[in-house]
Amino acid sequence: MTTMTETSARFREFKMPDVGEGLTEAEILKWYVQPGDTVTDGQVVCEVETAKAAVELPIPFDGVVHELRFPEGTTVDVGQVIIAVDVVPGGGEAAAEPVAPAAAEPEPAAEPEAPKGRQPVLVGYGVAESSTKRRARKGTEPPAAAAAAIQGELNGHATVAADVPAPAPTVATVVPGSRPLAKPPVRKLAKDLGIDLATVTPTGPGGIITREDVHAAAAPVPAPASVPTAPAAVAEAVAVPVAAAPVPGVRETRIPVKGVRKAIAQAMVGSAFTAPHVTEFVTVDVTRMMKLVAELKEDKDMAGVRVNPLLIIAKALLVAIKRNPEVNAAWDEANQEIVQKHYVNLGIAAATPRGLIVPNIKDAHDKTLPQLAAALGELVTTAREGKTSPAAMAGGTVTITNVGVFGVDTGTPILNPGESAILAVGAIKLQPWVHKGKVKPRQVTTLALSFDHRLVDGELGSKVLADVATILEQPKRLITWA
Structure with a gap:
């Protein structure tokens, strides 16, 4: 879809692009320009929120802003014009602010119009870089x-x-x-x-x-x-939405469901009523795992990365998948096929002010423990700052959600659409436990594994959950089973 059009020899329009994954609409969160402002090729003009993430839109040509077609907070369909630009202000050539020698600036006529079908490439999506300057963002x-x-x-x-x-x-x-x-x-x-x-x-x-x-x-x-030190799960490091204070005399508040929250609702309903969910539970002594976490924090090979229980749990799940590869699959309804995945894109559920998101670590199965720790740290930071891209949330195969950070023992998680399994981790608590024939205080947690029963039968699901539990109880299995 062409995202710009020339309405006359003077004005050009910029349309809302498909910012990824076939999305059909986006909400304009913030305008960084106003009518009369000069814009240049590659300059970010607004921030929009899709059903998956907030992204910035750069404009692909130079000129002066003539009109903003929609105010902030408006949901706009892909293909609708959102901004009109005067490319020949004052009837002359497009204005350019001379902040560098002219030789460093390519002539605007070198690319008078983007090729048909070209869409503006989003910041962070690997754009073919422009050598022109762009206006500094206002209020940043x-x-x-x-x-x-x-x-x-x-x-x-x-x-x-x-x-x-x-x-x-x-x-x-x-x-x-x-x-x-x-x-x-x-x-x-x-x-x-x-x-x-x-x-x-x-x-x-x-x-x-x-x-x-x-x-x-x-x-x-x-x-x-x-x-x-980073918390045991992403949800702990990410800001949680705070409810607005009640207004005296107002008994109800209605909040429009849109953007990420709308996508979450649709995805969860679709998953719950499409994939037959089965959830199994196991309670496990993780005292040795907690000792390993403490030791790894002092290990020079882990310097500069965050080490926490989530890291060991993620590695345990990856080893369990390696031992039971059939669990890493997807159901193709159109072709009535089971698609076996020979890679693991490990999703980590994260609570953010915009709602629940599940970014994933690409090819997590190939990463060493330090590499996995670094990837988890990056995922936490990106999610906390609200910079997770749609690409980071696409293509997941299995997911971990740590509900224990909220103080609960466990839950029955709903599958992320298109995935075969999701592991919920409960709170790690000091509890009385029979250890070597005696009741002793031990660090204990409860795991819950939900899986798609079309893909995973009870035996396979039980093996995966049991393997994860065994590794957390006896971390040396990370060596003997890896």
Whole structure:
């Protein structure tokens, strides 16, 4: 679908694109431009929320904003025009603010119109980078220094695209008051690291800021004395929505169901009434697992990554799937086939202000324990900051949900649509337990495994759950069974 059209020789329109996974609508959360503002190719003009995530939309041409067709908070269908741009303001050529030598700017006529069928590529989706500048976002303030410290701990995993190699860096003179030049991925990196681009010294050609410049600016920021250890599950690290305070005299409040929450409701209803759910439970002594977690925190090979019970539980599930690969499958209703997956994209359920999301770790089965820990840490940080992309939530095969962080023993989880199984982990509590013939206080938790009975029979489901429980009780099985 073409996302822009030329209504006349002067005005061009930008349509709401399909931002991924065949979505049909999105809500405009925030406009970053207003009528009269100058925009450039690649500049983010608004943030929208789809049924899966919040994403930023860059505009694919230069000009001056003529009209915003919808206010913030409006849900817009894919293909509807959301903004009109005057590409020939004042009857002349499209305006451009000369903040860098003209030689560094390609002529606007070099690409007068995007090829038919082209859609604007979203920030973080691997765009073919433009060499033009973009307007700095209005009202944007750098996050707290702690966010930069956490991002540094993850070694920049949240960066989204590599810049095109540039010639040997030369420091350019920056005109005071001018807008810093940087490509969309570099701007996103700076935002993630909490760096104000106005404070960064550019070394790229024509005074453009590179990724290396942003990293260099972030390096001197002192890390806090200690970074809090991540909780046992994503849900603990992600902000939970807080109910609005009741208004005196108002007995009810109605909240429109849209965006992520609407998608959750539809997906859960579809899953509950399509896949025949079966849930099995087991209570297990995890005292040895908790000792292993404590030891790994002191291990030099795990330095710089978060170590918590969720890491060992995730690894235990991956080993159980390796021993019982038939559980890692999907049901193809159209073709009446069982699709066996030879890879594991491990989903981690996360509670966010926009609702429940389930991003997944791609090819988790191939990761070492330090790599899995780093991937979990990145997933936590991205979900907490509301930056999880639709691609990160697509293609999951099995999921873990840690309801124990809310203090409950366990639950009966509903399958994520298209997946075969979901493991719920309850609270880890000190309880009286028979150990070596004597009643002793031990760390105990309850696991619940829900699975699609079309794909997984009782025997297979029981084997998977029993394997996970055995590994958590005797972590040495991670070595003997891996």
